[in-house]
Amino acid sequence: MAQSTSTQILDPSPGRPWQKSPRQFIPDLVVFVLALAVSEVTVSLTGLRGKIALLSLFTLYSMAGSMVIAFRRRGISAMGNALASSFVYLSVALVALPLFSVVITVISRGVHALRINTFTQDMAATQPDAPFNQGGALHAILGTIVLILLATAISVPIGVLTGLYLTEIKGRAEGLVRFLVQAMSGVPSIVAGLFVYAVWIVGGHGGFSGFSGAVALSILMLPTVARTAEEVLRLVPNDLREAGVALGGTQWRTVVMVVLPAARSGLITATVLGIARIAGETAPLLLTIFGTTAKHFNPFSGPMSALPLYVFQLLQSGLNVAIARAWTGSLVLLAMITVLFTFARVVGGKSKS
Amino acid sequence: MSNLININRNEGDDVAAEPNEGSLVSSLAAVANRAVRIPANVRNAGADLEARGVHAWFGANHVLSDINLAFSAGTVTALIGPSGCGKSTFLRTLNRMHEFIPTAAMAGEVLLDGVDIYEQGTDVTKIRLKIGMVFQKPNPFPSMTIGENVLSGLKLAQLKHSNKSDLMEECLTRAGLWNEVKDRLSAHGGSLSGGQQQRLCIARALAVSPEVLLMDEPCSALDPGSTLRIEETIRHLAESVIVVIVTHNMQQAARVSDYTGFFLSEDGPGRLIEFAPTREIFSRPKDPRTEAYVTGRFG
Numbered sequence: 001m002a003q004s005t006s007t008q009i010l011d012p013s014p015g016r017p018w019q020k021s022p023r024q025f026i027p028d029l030v031v032f033v034l035a036l037a038v039s040e041v042t043v044s045l046t047g048l049r050g051k052i053a054l055l056s057l058f059t060l061y062s063m064a065g066s067m068v069i070a071f072r073r074r075g076i077s078a079m080g081n082a083l084a085s086s087f088v089y090l091s092v093a094l095v096a097l098p099l100f101s102v103v104i105t106v107i108s109r110g111v112h113a114l115r116i117n118t119f120t121q122d123m124a125a126t127q128p129d130a131p132f133n134q135g136g137a138l139h140a141i142l143g144t145i146v147l148i149l150l151a152t153a154i155s156v157p158i159g160v161l162t163g164l165y166l167t168e169i170k171g172r173a174e175g176l177v178r179f180l181v182q183a184m185s186g187v188p189s190i191v192a193g194l195f196v197y198a199v200w201i202v203g204g205h206g207g208f209s210g211f212s213g214a215v216a217l218s219i220l221m222l223p224t225v226a227r228t229a230e231e232v233l234r235l236v237p238n239d240l241r242e243a244g245v246a247l248g249g250t251q252w253r254t255v256v257m258v259v260l261p262a263a264r265s266g267l268i269t270a271t272v273l274g275i276a277r278i279a280g281e282t283a284p285l286l287l288t289i290f291g292t293t294a295k296h297f298n299p300f301s302g303p304m305s306a307l308p309l310y311v312f313q314l315l316q317s318g319l320n321v322a323i324a325r326a327w328t329g330s331l332v333l334l335a336m337i338t339v340l341f342t343f344a345r346v347v348g349g350k351s352k353s
Numbered sequence: 354m355s356n357l358i359n360i361n362r363n364e365g366d367d368v369a370a371e372p373n374e375g376s377l378v379s380s381l382a383a384v385a386n387r388a389v390r391i392p393a394n395v396r397n398a399g400a401d402l403e404a405r406g407v408h409a410w411f412g413a414n415h416v417l418s419d420i421n422l423a424f425s426a427g428t429v430t431a432l433i434g435p436s437g438c439g440k441s442t443f444l445r446t447l448n449r450m451h452e453f454i455p456t457a458a459m460a461g462e463v464l465l466d467g468v469d470i471y472e473q474g475t476d477v478t479k480i481r482l483k484i485g486m487v488f489q490k491p492n493p494f495p496s497m498t499i500g501e502n503v504l505s506g507l508k509l510a511q512l513k514h515s516n517k518s519d520l521m522e523e524c525l526t527r528a529g530l531w532n533e534v535k536d537r538l539s540a541h542g543g544s545l546s547g548g549q550q551q552r553l554c555i556a557r558a559l560a561v562s563p564e565v566l567l568m569d570e571p572c573s574a575l576d577p578g579s580t581l582r583i584e585e586t587i588r589h590l591a592e593s594v595i596v597v598i599v600t601h602n603m604q605q606a607a608r609v610s611d612y613t614g615f616f617l618s619e620d621g622p623g624r625l626i627e628f629a630p631t632r633e634i635f636s637r638p639k640d641p642r643t644e645a646y647v648t649g650r651f652g
Contacts, residue, residue: 237492240494248482253511257509261497
């Protein structure tokens with residue numbers, strides 16, 4: 001006995017004694033197979049039909065099975081634990097399912113009309129029912145890029161400064177500002193569009209233009225950026241502010257040199273969330289940039305297009321070919337947002353290295 | 354007196370656990386005597402800091418009453434006392450960090466070289482440049498490298514310095530950290546150990562050449578080895594700056610300080626009970642409450 005102990009010490013191998021051994025997985029596996037089999041049988045024998053019925057039955061049976069196993073192993077409290085974890089896993093699945101479903105649908109339908117010319121041509125000289133190797137979404141892609149850049153340039157500085165007012169200055173209007181920001185985040189997007197249309201465009205300050213659209217989008221983006229910025233600035237330890245001020249910095253120097261860099265990755269998240277809020281907005285754009293089929297760079301005059309609007313207007317035509325183009329537009333929008341978010345994560349993550 | 358004895362029994366000072374009071378007093382006094390004394394002639398005739406009739410409040414709560422204390426150049430002063438006696442608050446009134454707490458209020462004067470730092474129109478950033486501070490918890494700037502941390506005070510206060518690499522080396526050397534970090538000045542400050550981070554914070558405070566350095570329990574989060582290094586650092590710093598250190602560790606006060614002030618709050622605002630050369634506080638305290646505290650009978 002003593003000898004075996006000493007050999008264990010002399011020759012340790014890394015192990016994970018807290019993990020389940022393969023033997024202990026057997027009951028779980030049995031429950032899985034059994035639940036699958038029983039739900040198949042139930043579907044074939046009763047009036048229940050389809051994948052949804054099968055999945056729901058499987059979920060119910062496997063939950064019941066894992067609870068039984070837990071009860072036999074460690075009693076009633078373990079059963080409660082098993083039930084709670086089943087619900088957690090179920091919720092994760094319910095959240096993930098629509099996401100994957102959307103992504104897969106957009107990809108499978110979007111590739112149909114995806115050609116090189118999607119990225120190189122606009123629709124100015126192309127009928128909506130033209131073959132897929134003619135025309136493209138270039139005007140909408142450029143429009144979306146211009147709109148996102150402009151809206152970000154307007155709302156990120158204002159949003160971060162609002163966050164700084166709430167966390168650093170803590171002025172008298174703190175409560176009012178926070179209330180207004182919250183109220184602003186509840187503004188329906190069509191109202192934002194209507195506001196810019198009524199005040200800016202009808203008021204004669206400018207026509208349909210990219211800038212008008214960017215202003216409408218900023219109204220939607222600003223509260224998201226401001227609230228997230230406030231949250232992440234609040235996470236910066238007060239010690240750092242005190243250290244900066246105790247070294248003879250003014251409050252502004254301390255904010256610029258210490259607080260903002262410490263919150264950098266969070267502020268990038270705030271920007272990303274703000275962009276996510278507006279990238280797919282269609283309603284305010286209808287009233288502000290109007291839409292066009294030609295490439296248009298100047299955001300300060302003339303109608304522009306954007307991917308959501310491109311999708312919307314093609315879908316409205318009702319032609320099968322046009323609808324296929326609309327799906328491609330959705331795919332391009334999805335891809336653009338993915339690239340943007342990945343880029344932001346990579347840039348934002350560097351500060352911790 | 355009897356109710357005092359029960360205040361903060363579990364304060365956690367290792368001294369408090371010592372059973373033999375008489376020998377403790379003499380051993381602390383011996384430590385105080387052993388501490389390196391810098392001859393008066395090598396001390397520079399630098400700044401003078403004096404608190405006159407300082408009171409402090411948080412909201413309606415009067416936490417500090419009528420503190421009169423003078424700190425002279427080339428000395429280390431330790432402020433001791435049980436938790437909640439106002440010694441940290443007092444320290445923060447000395448470089449106007451007290452006003453950072455929204456409900457804070459104060460009365461009295463703090464004179465730096467004879468000028469009240471609370472005088473209307475005083476540039477508070479200049480005051481804090483002259484009176485540096487080291488906090489209880491090491492707080493290097495996480496977004497900066499070790500080297501940038503040392504020089505951050507220059508950038509924060511927008512000061513010019515002709516030779517930044519020399520200054521960096523000098524400050525890190527004075528903080529006793531140079532040999533440990535000289536090969537990785539571009540590593541992040543957060544990659545250092547707790548004790549090294551605290552010495553980095555000391556180096557950072559030194560880079561703007563303060564006349565006074567306030568230290569708020571600088572070793573409370575550190576291991577004995579790092580504590581020893583920082584205490585050595587404090588002794589060396591005393592050659593050029595006034596050091597005021599708040600500490601819960603009476604042995605530390607005995608080791609590093611020339612003067613000791615004992616603060617106590619008796620069902621009211623904290624007061625300065627006794628201020629004397631450290632040797633006297635630990636060997637023959639005049640006030641019975643001081644004696645009770647330094648012998649570990651309470652606190």
